[in-house]
Amino acid sequence: MSKFPIPSSKFSDLLRNMDISDISLATIRQCQSVGQELEAMTNEPIVHLEMGIPGINVHHIGTNAQKEALDKGKAKLYPAAGGIKSLKENASRFIKAFVDVDIDPLCIIPTVGSMNGSFNLVLECSQINPEKDTILYLCPGFSAHGRQPDVLGIRNYTFDVYMYRGEKLREKLEKEFSSGRIAALLYSNPNNPAWICFTEEELKIIGELATKYDVIVLEDMAYMCMDFRNDLSKPFEPPFQPTVAKYTDNYALMISGSKIFSYAGERIAITAISNKLYHREYPELRRRYGLGSFGDNFMLTYCYVCSAGCSHSAQYALSAMFKAAADGTYDFVSELREYGRRAHRSKEIFEKHGFHLVYDKDIDQSIGDGFFYTVGYEDISNVDLLSMLMRCGINAIALNSTGSGKQGIRVCVSQMLAEEDFVRLDERLGIFRKLVEDEVR
């Protein structure tokens, strides 16, 4: 006899013991812990859709380079403040190859994952001009991004971008930017959790308005080249990863090794600041820190006092992977297509059981199959949907934790590794439908 669904009272007890008062507001790490508890309670595997743990093996190019760096004694030495030379150069070439944008090696700084990149960028942007005290986040978004300004005590504002696609985005951004208080705008493209991708027209609108209102665009490219509707896998050949960098000089790109190279454990990424912004002098920064330029402060003030940089040996790993990708000897995009296949197949299973995509379109085009997507079930609320799915042995996170106003869950396919994971999802969703029949109708 199936151990699912878990009785409602037992599930409530579990949450109470874990100090979680509302599961729809729980962090990804808390949801992960709930899953572990459910596995211990039932002695059955849970379907893990909650966390973006890379489900593809690391390429030996990265680990070999890292091990070689350790053999050469790099563990002893603080890396140069702006990162090792080869990483800066190879990152610059990689960006040219896949994003078709020119950024000097000088303007590329390694960070402790892109999480640390956005943390330091947001803090710096909040200090460049006393009148600009607010960071604008386009939602839905990565919940940890949303929490950063709260932890840092920085004023912030969000809106659900799905309501403002295309030309509507111009009107909405114009309204927000014209307050004069927005220092920076942050988003992930492709989007986490909805996998929506901005069109060139939308990126142009964002870029033009960023220039007009002197707002810095912080573009998180954690999932670059993973919109598989186009083949973005050929270095130095179009089509390229779309970017706001084509339309403004007011930008910083965050490129992480975690997802594109499955190197999440080593906490290594780069922040690439536009040449113009890097060298821009901010009197308020000079007054406060005795250093004026945006880029020097990012490196020597913010990244330095936060962690004195990032792993020396992992910088060699990331450098080698950037180089191999730009050389065309490591086709990282093809390896990532596996996520698209998993998304396609699991979406079919959700749809078979009556679920619908919550965020479904890029204006007139259906969203692609990638790392994430979002589903809802009839009009069931975030908290009820996630609670009932968890009771049926399916773990995820609720959409409200991503700044979305819609009802549903985020599905991450990275841990759908084997045939049995899809069979199990299908079975558990059958149990879920019955549970809805029993408890909701």
Added chain:
Amino acid sequence: MSKFPIPSSKFSDLLRNMDISDISLATIRQCQSVGQELEAMTNEPIVHLEMGIPGINVHHIGTNAQKEALDKGKAKLYPAAGGIKSLKENASRFIKAFVDVDIDPLCIIPTVGSMNGSFNLVLECSQINPEKDTILYLCPGFSAHGRQPDVLGIRNYTFDVYMYRGEKLREKLEKEFSSGRIAALLYSNPNNPAWICFTEEELKIIGELATKYDVIVLEDMAYMCMDFRNDLSKPFEPPFQPTVAKYTDNYALMISGSKIFSYAGERIAITAISNKLYHREYPELRRRYGLGSFGDNFMLTYCYVCSAGCSHSAQYALSAMFKAAADGTYDFVSELREYGRRAHRSKEIFEKHGFHLVYDKDIDQSIGDGFFYTVGYEDISNVDLLSMLMRCGINAIALNSTGSGKQGIRVCVSQMLAEEDFVRLDERLGIFRKLVEDEVR
């Protein structure tokens, strides 16, 4: 003919080109850059006394464990939020072995170097109680520590502890703590830059007052077991590294792999929070983050949004080194004694040329020979002394950048590696004396 001293006008031009208006206020990294420029200008090696780059080779125990972790695929996987199990356990045992304090593995969290530990601790301490908005730093201190609250916008206060040794410290701390605004107190012991070490009596005073006024003591143990006046090298045998943890439950210890294991490049350390403080519930944290305990918030709120933890493979390295040290198979303290020998010899050279120790005593006992010491020359000011030494090919940092009110420089002996470094120091100090004769008298 010697290329030193560099003419005053040429040196001023160099600083102007590097955007440094006052060399005595320059950061360590800036001083390092000045040294590189001087080497390029003169084509002669500079005597590097400015930066604490480990000058001892890394033990293969660390690198082997890290390479093995990479071979086992750990680069792909996010480490557990609180760090890998073995690191937590081995750190707990290491602390028992060398500090003689019991801290549960649960309460030990890895950070991106201790810089990141203090960054997140200071931020958290500033948010636990709206009435306690100030961090107190005992100076002289590590300049980056002093810059952290400025970057984070946190009120902070310092005083030179050398003026308040012994019972005077009680009076001074009582005065500061009784304002009710001090959330936390941070210091390094042994002290950077002065190498003064608190006596047991002083640690007792700090601990008692921390309990009385509910102040959290953030004790940076970057140089633990490096006060070579006592043999602290035997695990589980007295004498142990002195600590405030013997006298209060209100503490967090920061133990870094950078100096004691020469593992600075990999940015790996641990923060060990007292069992009682870890579990203490703070209503203000619960209101703000939905999580109440100090330790859970440190791990899941602060360290998470700052960088999502630290290098997975480096955690295995640190774990293995902690284990070997506690097992007694890796005598890390004996290897570090090399720094003491270098300090002793270079101090003699400074004294031969008329320099004096600035911070010279722990109450009635002379300070030991270790990683740092401080010297002054007659009554020459910070800026003049450092400028003239640099012009003579000796690089260092000025004492005012460490929060000290005294005139002098910090000497770090880590880069005094070979016989020729000592010969060069002797020669250059001879040139310096002549320069003083020519320009000052």
